[in-house]
Amino acid sequence: MIRAATTHLLAATLALALTHRAEAAGETTAPPRPTGQIMKLRLTINGKAASATLQDNPTTRDFVALLPLSFTMKDLFGREKFAHLPRALTEGGERRRDYAIGDVIYWSPGPDVAIYYRHDGTPIPSPGVIVLGRIDGSVAALEVPGSVEVTIAAE
Structure with a gap:
């Protein structure tokens, strides 16, 4: 359970860091739409x-x-x-x-x-x-x- 929570926390931290980096670079593109979505x-x-x-x-x-x-x-x-x-x-x-x-x-x-x-x-x-x-x-x-x-x- 602790391992799963740590994995989720690391994934969220990485996503936040990448978003911040993209915004700082002036990138405003939306993330790709997941496949299978109507x-x-x-x-x-x-x-x-x-x-x-x-x-x-x-x-x-x-x-x-x-x-x-x-x-x-x-x-x-x-x-x-x-x-x-x-x-x-x-x-x-x-x-x-x-x-x-x-x-x-x-x-x-x-x-x-x-x-x-x-x-x-x-x-x-x-x-x-x-x-x-x-x-x-x-x-x-x-x-x-x-x-x-x-x-x-x-x-």
Whole structure:
């Protein structure tokens, strides 16, 4: 019992020292989010609020590091809205050649983020997409002709 208490005290002291050292060096980055934790997004699509639940994979965690983002998402094939990202993401998620309505995906050749609002039965060309997450509820705000203004932030 004394050994366990000593171990916990040493771990806490080390964490405090590292935090103090980082603050003294001017570092203000938050500690990494533990894996397995549910991550959520807040989206504003043409002024309408939506949310999404994210998958836990390296690509998604890299995407969250870019947030918040605001951009014009263009329509593609009458099934998805997409926008270019400021940089390529880590490609650590599972690649897929299919999708579901509401999927929020990463298309690495862009590099783009896209949200599917209609399914036309066409498979995704190679190299496929990495699913970042899924819209919670309706995708009606995306079912409009042309482009939409979108803001995405971590919840």
